[in-house]
Amino acid sequence: MHAEDALTRAKRADTESAARIQRQQLLEQNGVAAALQERDRLIQSLHERVAEFTKQVPRLGTQYGCDGSHICTLRTTAASINFTYIPVLPPPRLGLFCVSGMCCSVSRLRQGIFLKNLEPLNEREFYFDYQGSRGGWCWRNEDGGTFLTTPELADHILKLMIDLHDRVEKKRMSARDDPWAEEDDD
Numbered sequence: 001m002h003a004e005d006a007l008t009r010a011k012r013a014d015t016e017s018a019a020r021i022q023r024q025q026l027l028e029q030n031g032v033a034a035a036l037q038e039r040d041r042l043i044q045s046l047h048e049r050v051a052e053f054t055k056q057v058p059r060l061g062t063q064y065g066c067d068g069s070h071i072c073t074l075r076t077t078a079a080s081i082n083f084t085y086i087p088v089l090p091p092p093r094l095g096l097f098c099v100s101g102m103c104c105s106v107s108r109l110r111q112g113i114f115l116k117n118l119e120p121l122n123e124r125e126f127y128f129d130y131q132g133s134r135g136g137w138c139w140r141n142e143d144g145g146t147f148l149t150t151p152e153l154a155d156h157i158l159k160l161m162i163d164l165h166d167r168v169e170k171k172r173m174s175a176r177d178d179p180w181a182e183e184d185d186d
Contacts, residue, residue: 023130032087034137035128038150039085043072045154050074053158060165074161078168081161086125126153 004012043066050064061077071084126139131147138147148156 019132022132026130027128031128031130035085035087038128038137038139041150042154045151046072046074046157049154049158060162062161074157076161076165079161079164081157081164083157 046064050062053060053062059077062075064072064074066072071082074081074083125142126148127142129138129140129147130136131138131140134147134149138149139153140147
């Protein structure tokens with residue numbers, strides 16, 4: 001392995017510093033407008049993907065809806081995930097949470113009803129960010145280790161929903177279990 005000399009290290013530090021300054025300027029100047037645009041893009045992407053799920057996998061009973069303040073519910077016949085955009089600076093974030101009242105079987109009579117004021121079992125947050133290495137605007141998970149583009153975040157939310165649905169349906173979790181806990185596959 002080759003050791004980095006001082007000049008190479010200084011050049012790399014300068015490049016990283018310039019990228020941080022550019023990121024901060026972009027977030028300050030365009031962050032709020034871009035976050036709103038990406039939130040709308042996420043909502044639209046989920047609408048389109050759920051429509052495809054409904055056609056291709058109707059047995060899951062996947063439904064999706066948002067109210068006027070952009071509190072959204074994604075649900076199947078077995079479970080649900082709610083999320084909302086929280087426009088707080090710095091930076092704006094997306095709160096993602098599983099609610100206790102829906103992380104269990106849902107009667108066929110209640111399909112299409114999106115309940116309000118349910119107690120969350122667990123929450124995750126994704127902070128709006130800018131990373132050139134991810135192609136620009138993206139969402140950073142709360143521990144800062146993962147950056148997702150808006151389409152990747154939509155896919156991530158759908159995968160969480162399907163995993164949660166599968167675990168509830170197989171009776172591997174109750175309404176009080178941690179919905180984000182990792183589980184081994186059969």
